[in-house]
Each structure stands twice: as C-alpha cells, then as structure tokens.
Amino acid sequence: MLAYIVRRLLLIIPTLFGILLINFLIIQAAPGGPVEQMIANLEGFEGSATSRVSGGGGEVASGGNYRGAQGLDPDIIKEIEKMYGFDKPAHERFWLMIKGYLQFDFGDSFFRDAKVTDLILEKMPVSISLGLWTTLITYLISIPLGIRKAIRHGSAFDIWTSSLIIVGYAIPGFLLAILLIVVFAGGSYLDWFPLRGLTSNNFDQMSTWEQIGDYFWHLVLPIFAMVVGSFATLTMLTKNCFLDEIGKQYVTTARAKGLSESRVLYGHVFRNAMLLIIAGFPSALISIFFTGSLLIEVIFSLDGLGLLGFEAAINRDYPVMFGTLFIFTLLGLVVKLIGDITYTLVDPRIDFDSREG
Template identity: 80%
Template structure:
C-alpha cells in the first residue's frame, strides 16, 4: 500500500504539469487578455476626455499615462503598449512565462491579482471559509440523507414507500439547486411570505460582538438556506446510486447463502451487503465533494451573496485575471487529486480484500 501511495503521489506531478500546460495554451489563444483590456480602456478614456495624465497599476506594477500617448486612429504610443505588456509580464515569450510560473508555484507563490491589487494566496485564504462551509456541510448532510434513504428504498423495493420517495427524488433531480434557492428565498427569506433567515453573507454584521454560542448559532443560521438548496439539488443521484448498488448486491448468490444459514436480515444487510455495496458510493465521494466545494456552489454564492472561491474564480475567468485563474486551478486540481487518492485508500478500509499492489492479477 505504501508503494502504491508513493506512486500515486509521484503521478500527481506530471498530471499537474499537463493540466497547467493545456490551460496555459488555451488561455494564450483566447482573445481579450489583460493587455488588450487595458489598451481598450485607455483608448476609450483618452478619446472621450482628450487625454489623461496619471498612473495605472496592475499585476504588481504600474506605468505612467500622459495625454500624448493617444494618437487618434493610430492608437496608443507603442512605448506605452510595451510598458503595459511589461507590467503584466507579457514582454516575455510564452514558454518563459510558463517556466517562471512553475518555479513560483514550487514556492506556493501564485503572484498578484491583475485587478484586485492583492496576492492570490491572500484572496484564496479570504474566500476559503465560504467554500469550505458550503462544500463540507452540504456533502456531509447529503451523504447522511442519501445513504439511509437509498438503503431503505433497496430493502423496500417496489413498495409504496419506494414509489413516493422516487417521486421526490425525480423532483430533486429535475430542478437545479439554484431554482430551489430562489424558492427558499421567496418562502423563508422575506421574499413574499416568511422572513426567518438572512439573505446575505455568512455571518451577521454584529458577529464579533456575539458570544461563542451566539457565533455558532449565527453561522449555521446563515447556512440553512444555501446548504438546503445544495442538498436538495444534489441528493437524488447519490440516493439512486446507493439503492441500485444495494439491489445489485442483495440479489447475489452469497446473500442467498447467508439467508439460508439462518442469519437475520439485518445481519445479512450490514454484515455482508453493506461492505460490498458501499464501494461505488465511496468511489463517488471525491467527485461529489469537489463538485459542490468548487463549482456546484457558484450560483448559490451569487444568489445568497456569498463571496467564495467559486464566485472569485468565475469573475477571474471573465476578467482574464490570469494569476487568480491559474492559482485557483492549481489549488483545485491538487486538492481534487489528493481527495481522489484518499477515496482509493478508503476502499481498503471498507473492504480489506482489495489490494492495489496486486490489482493486475
């Protein structure tokens, strides 16, 4: 197992390099980069005002701007354009920029945001509590609801309970989480009916003045609606996966043999079926966690005014804020690969018969 873990950790390096390289090449080909945006901004401003004097900043540097830089139909002074490219680091060829980025990432230096005037590391740390809160609690509650419900549906397959819960699952599967979020706001956040829950932020304005118990209650009070929307919008797939996995195991020969030996139904279910059926569910945990943690909560963050990593990454991609784009991509990919490895290791904890060292045999 140790050798397998070591190989997986070593494979993370070329995987990360490949992902960063592919995205770097795509971004180089995409129009509307930070240099083009700044040039268009200066040309539009100078054309409207007849010239401007001052300094512009971005990418950790700044350049001076004078009214004589804009030359009508000829555009900006080439020297100013070169200075802007130097400010954003585009005065170097693409391979050299990629190599510099990799060297900085080895020291966990993700650079400075082009448009937020802050280090990417500081921005990620600042936004992390929102994403961790949404991802952690949503995934935990989703598994606590879906696994028992899926087992109950499997053991009562074809019953009235199975039919009615399947109807609820179909509704949850058909309606996306952000629509449930809007419905919850209308019903419980002062939209049209009740005003029980807050509509904005992760904590109240007087959070620092509250006691420890008050802070905990305030924190969960703000999380009720967004977490509920995420759970309702994502529990259907996991519930059906659990049910189908248990049904597949229940119909196998070893279960019939265990029943023939006189074992109780509970002993058969949790002593034999559970371990085998849970393998598929464990395999899906990393994708479920990472999906909600980084991407699934984007619209929820927007609707409930939660400034997290999903919203920051989306805005960075729209604004071509490359340090933030690559910094978050690096963090997201690294966490995803590590969580996937943890999921594989958990296989052996659930079923010790699994041996990754002899998987070829």
C-alpha cells in the first residue's frame, strides 16, 4: 500500500505539468489577452478586447501580439508587454511559471494589485463552507435514504421519494436560488434570511455563539439551493448498489445462518455496496467546491474561488487563472488518492499492489 501511495504521489507531478502545458497552449491561441485589454483601455474603448482595436488604425492579434497602432506610441506598447511579461517568448514564460509553482509562488494578479496566493486564501473560506456543508448534508441524507429505498423497493415509500428527488434534480440550482431569494430573503414575500454575504457587517462585534449562528444563518439559502439537486444521483446510486448486493448468494447464505436482517444489511452488504459510492466521493466533492457553487456565489454575492476563477477567465487574468487551475488540479488528484486509500479502510481485502500486478 505504501509503494502504491508513493507511485501515485510521483504521478501527480507529470499530470500537473501536462494539464498546465495544455491549458497554457490553449490560452496562447485565445484572443483578448491582458496586453490587448490594456491597449483597448488606453485608447478609450469600453467593449471587449477580444475584437479588433480599430480606433488607432491597428488590430489585436489572437496570439497576444499587437500589430500596429497609429494612435498609440510603440514604446508604450512595449512597456505594456514588459509589464505583463509578454516581452518574453511563450516557452520562456511557461518555464518561469513552472519554476514559481514549484515554490507555490503564483505571482501577482494583473488587475487586482494582490498576490494570487493571497487572493486564493482570501476566497477559500467561502468555497470550503459551501462545498463542505453541501457534501456533508447530501451524504448524510442520501445514503440512509438510498438504503431505505433499497429495503422497501417497489413500495409506496420508494415511489413517492423517487418522485420527490427527481423533481428536485430537475430544478436548476440557480433557479431555485432565485426563488428562495424572492420568497425568503426580502424579495417579495418574507424577509427571514440575509440576502448576501457569508457573515453580517457587525460579525466581529458578536459573541462566539452569535458568530456561529450568524454564519449558519447566512448559509441556509445557498446550501439549500445546492443540496436539493444533489440528492438524486447519490440516492439512486446507493439504492442500486444495495439492491445489487442484496440479490447475491452470500446474502442468502447469511440469512440461512439465522443472522438478523440488520446484521446482514450492515455487517455484510454495507461494506460491499459502499465501494462504488466512495469512488464517486472525490469527484463529487471537487465538483461542488469549484464548479457547482459558481452561480450560487454570484446570486448570493458570495466571493469564493468559483467566482474568482470565472472573473479571471473573463478578464484574462492569467496568473489567477493558472494559479487556481493548479490548486484545483492538485486538490483533485490528492482527494482522488484519498478516495482510493479509503477503499482499503472499507474493504481490507482490496490490494492495490496485486491489482496493478
């Protein structure tokens, strides 16, 4: 097991390198880089810098090179390129970026006047709050519900709970979030919950218990909007895994030995049925952390990592884009490894060394 973990950790290095390289090459072909945006701003254009800059008689190339500008001094253009590091060839910029990442130095944001590391640390609590509580609540409800549905398969309970979770799955999270704001956050009806932010303005003046209550009070609506659509997949996966295991021969044998239904279910079936569910945990957690919460962050004015990465992509803030990509990828690979290790905790019969052999 130790050898397997070491190999997986070593494999993270080329995987990270490959992902960063592919995305770097894609970015080089994308129009509207920071140099073009700065030139457009200096020439007084308010629109997107991805289009041709025609006011000075020149145009912006998609590869990041500005081809002539009659209204802008070429020396100024060179200074802008130097300021953003575009005075160096692409391969040199990539290697400088990799050298910095080896020391977890992601550089400075082009437009926020702050270090990328500081920005990520600043936004991390919001994403951790949304991802952690959403994942925890989803698993605490979906797994027992899926087990119950498997035990009572075909009953009225199974049918109406399936109907409810499918309806919840069909409602987009952002649409439900808007509905919750309209109904419960002072939109048109009730004013029970705060509309924006993770804490109140006077949070620092509250006592410890008041701070805890205020924190969870702000989380109620966004977490509810994210959780409702998350039940269906995990609940049905749990149910189907248990149904598949319940029909196997070893369950019949255990019942024939006189074991109670609870002992058969949780002593034998549970360990085998949970393997597939555990396998999907890392991807579900990372998805909720960094992608599933984007629209929720926007709607509830929660300034987290999802919103940070989205704004960086729109503004072509390359240091923030690649810094968040590096962090997201690294966390995803590490969590995936943790999921594999958890396999052995649930079922010690699994041997990764013999599987690879």
